Amino acid sequence: MTDGTRGGGPPGGAALCHRPDCPAAGHGRINDRGFCSECGHKAQGPAPGAASPGAPASASGTPEASGILESESTATAARARRRAVAGKFTVRPAGDGLMDLPRVELPSLRDLIDNDPQPPPKGQPCAGQGCEETVGAAYAGQPALWAGFCPRPDCRHPFDFTPKLRPGDLLGGQYEVVGCVAYGGLGWVYLAEDTQLDRQPVAIKGLINDDDETAQRAAVEERRYLTLLDHQGILRIINYVPHPDRDSGRLRGYIVMEFVAGMTLAGIRDRIKRSEPPFDDSRLYQYILTYGAHILDALEYLHGEKLVYCDIKPSNVMHHEGRVKVIDLGAVRRLGQRDGPVTYTDWFASPEVRERGAADLTELHDLYGVGRTLLNLSDKAVRADQRPPGLGAESYRRLLDRATAFDPRRRFRSAREMAEQLRGVLRELHSLRLEREQPEPSTLFSPTAALLDSGLGRIPGLERWLAGEARPVLADGRPDPAEVPFGLPVPFPDAKDPGAALLNTPTGSGPRRLIEQLGAFPHESAEIRFRICRAHLELGEPADAEAQLRAVERIIGGGAPYDWRLNWHRALVRLTEGAVAEARQEFDAVYDALPGEYAPKLALGYCAEHLRDHGAAEQFYQAVWQRNRSQGSAAFGLARLRLAAGDRTGAVDVLGGVPKVSRHHDAAQIATVRALAGRLGHPDRLPTETDFAEALTRLPRLYLDDGRASGHARERLTAEVLEVALDWVLRYGAADDAREAGALFGERDEQSAVRARLEKALRALAQQADSPEALEVLVDRANAVRPMTRV
Structure with missing residues (x-):
């Protein structure tokens, strides 16, 4: 067995290798003789059980533990051999597919033949029962040993690493040996050719030592299991043949396998x-x-x-x-x-x-x-x-x-x-x-039709004009924490839970009635409790929701600390309570458990955004958005971050990427127009002429009012855009030279043109009023912007 392979576990308190060149980076175990199980080198500093530097060699010619030094020439030669073999491979670039790998090719299988096979320079663990001594390793400037005995006095088990097959040997009257390729964990590997099947290459593997009972048992087990296995990702066994030993004449067993040249x-x-x-x-x-x-x-x-x-x-x-x-x-x-x-x-x-x-x-x-x-x-x-x-x-x-x-x-x-x-x-x-999406439906979370947005992608209601604010800024659109649980994906019920079938049955019951119905379920069910928890959150009852989670902990028992569903629902309760920092910790635990899922990253993006950690929010939203452009909530989150930084163009670019197939496409288009034409953060932060031109171009193309050319939604959005347009003209335009300064509608008297359009829009809003008081306010607003009549 090579590379530190062992039978059984390490002794307690074993030291670790701290050599800077050790591939195990401080985790390689130092055996009793002072060698690292990973890099094969002598430990730096004293090793457990090491004897004095002057300890004599054992009868087999192997010195005691502290006198063993790996031969640098042997190790160098081994590394040179590995590099020489690796250098014969051609590695071609991969294709563009998600799971495409580089192509590893070898011009000739015979390039792998080792014409000068050597014993393993790091030696091998002793095959003696219960012995973990390293045998055969290079030491004190001497090369590794082909054969000998374990130096431990109470073991003295023999070892022999000599290859038993030579080029030209014919096994089973069918497999002709070409040469030795390498030694493996339990034996030497040879390249051979099947003389009865167009000289197809095969690999032949024998035992390290004919007298090694452990290796023999392992080889028998390997043969038994491998002959039953049939998977494209597992080496295939072809045959098992005996062959007489060249020296003793005893039959040795060899495994014939497919040859994998890689x-x-x-x-x-x-x-x-x-x-x-x-x-x-x-x-x-x-x-x-x-x-x-x-x-x-x-x-x-x-x-x-x-x-x-x-x-x-x-x-x-x-x-x-x-x-x-x-x-x-x-x-x-x-x-x-x-x-x-x-x-x-x-x-x-x-x-x-x-x-x-x-x-x-x-x-x-x-x-x-x-x-x-x-x-x-x-x-x-x-x-x-x-x-x-x-x-x-x-x-x-x-x-x-x-x-x-x-x-x-x-x-x-x-x-x-x-x-x-x-x-x-x-x-x-x-x-x-x-920056190319790679969507795939989750098997753990159901998609949600809700959007994590509180106004940016919605047509403003009449209350916007009835509130009395003269120059309102664009709504940020970040939802309140208590709204977020209903905009996040919902975990699918565990199919093994007794209540899963009931939960998969559609129901039109409201949350209160649903709690009554599910409460009558006769069996203990964690999934039923989770659903009742979410129903209590819909009703704004976080304390009752928390009680359901305590019941789930009791049902799950010892597995509760390892169940991400509990973390998820605790986070929903914390959001409902407004404790966003605590919710973030719970969602982070879900991310630990499910690093490949959308849902926890979307939730963590919102929490980071709410807590003003915009750098983290950007990373979470980007991870979701780049992977699946139909995830409108991530797009809106990124757009909010862009708008908060005053970057209209960045917000528009993200929102414009929401595809038509997404259920959030229309909301993104509305948000785009509002982002282009809105006041950002302050009444005086107005769009540019280019932004307005783009907004006015997009506005008529929006799918509003069930596709009708006119309607209440289009009238309200038009009025909002024109109000900001009037501000822009009052600041940047002039009655007689508007075309030179920049014109929104291409008319000479730009201010009068905008006023006339806005008056018309506000009078249309007055027709939507549902009370005399509302009608009066809207008519007054229309009269206030009416253009002056020239005499």
Whole structure:
């Protein structure tokens, strides 16, 4: 087993490697002999159990722990070999698709043949029962050993890393060995050709040591599981053949597999670190997430077969051509299997399995390994132009934080759940990078017809002219916190909840009647309680809503601290109470749990906007808006931020991007006209002539009054625009030279023209009055703007 792979967990209190060149970044475990499980180097400083520097060598020729020094020449040669092999691959740019990967190609499979195979320079963990000694490692300037005995006096288990097959060997009368390619966790890998099938290339894998019972058992398990597996993302087993040993004549077992000519993600990691194209720009994180998506697809299949992979890490995932394959399934175990040690690599293994082994092995251990694998790749991206834009980096971080949470109950519950959130983050990165939307319906939240807007996209009512304010500024449009819960998406009921079927049945009941009906449900149901909670919020009863959430906590029991639905509904209650800062904290917890979803980002955008944290609000709204242009609430949020900064053009650009297919398109068009023609923040902040010209061009095209050319809505909006137009003419226009100063209507007496139009509009509003008092006010307003008659 290589790269620090172990059977069982580490001893308690093991030291960690702090070498600056260690790929595990301070997490590689130092074994009893002083070597790091990740980088393979001697620890800097004393290691646990180290003997004195002058300790004598053991009988096998291996010195005691403190005398072991890795041979720099051996390590250098190994690194040179890896670079030479990697250099033979051609990496072509990816296509433009969301999950397109660079294409990794190898001109000739024979380029992979190692004509001078060497023993693993870092050695291997001893195969003796319960022994974790490293055997065969290079030391004291000497090369790594091919064969010998474990130096631990109470073990002395033999090891032999010699390749047992040579070029020309014919296995099973069918598979002709071409040469040795590499050593893997449980054995050497050879390239061979199928002489009965057009000399198709195959990979052959044998045991490290014929006498190694642990390796033999693992190989048998590997053969059993792999022959049953059929997934495009998992290495396929073709056959299993025996072959006599050249020296002893004993039959050895070999596994025949499809040959995958590609680079492992460990090789990709090296290219990322060197910022080699195409891993040198911000698309890098899309590639990393795409690797994760493919790995999770394979794991979902394995978990469905009641298997756990156990040892996910970069060196066990292959990128070949434009595809990804999980390889080396020697560590696969049955779910629930409690006997024998678990094979894993320390830095990629979950804390519970490192601590308690097979007793705590579940699918969540694999998800932890995926998170650590992606982190191991992205940590090598040190250049600023490799980082994702906008909120993408934060969403990526939260995705990995949940996958690698110390407490397994805080991790994703399944490979499918993690893949769903991963793909959401992937779409976010893609849309932010290209400013091109990547919409996909959520499986957790239902869309809402409501719009987070309180006036910007609405036609003003008659009260605007009846209030007595002479020169009102444009309404900001930010809704009151108590309105927001009804403009946010609603979580779908959990299908496993006993009340889900009832909640999926349409009802026309009002909130009070709905509370009575759902209260009669005879079973304990968290989803029923959540719905009653939202009904109380509709009625403005946050205390009763909070009581429903306490009932949900009782129903869920120990899982309550890990259920994002509780955080979501607590945030709604806090908004209704006006406690926006507290709501923001609860929505942030939902973002932690669901980093790929729209809903928590939209909610956090509003909270940040309300709390005047406009930088954060911009990032949240942009993440939602760029990914799905039909999300009108995000567009309106961005438009409000632009208008608050005095940027009419920016607001109009965002609102103009709401597509016709969006239910919020018409509101966005109304808001565009109002933004172009309104007073921003102060009565004296008037639009430019260009803004007015655009507003007057758009106004007749608006879909108002059910498509009629005239009606109450069009009359009110026209009156609002003309009132500001009169202000503009009074400030910038002149009766006789208006065309030279700038004319809105192209008439010589611009002021009279605007006054006449505004008078007509206000008299039309007077026809909408529903009381004599309102009629009188509107007629007076019309008379006040009437143009003077010339004699």
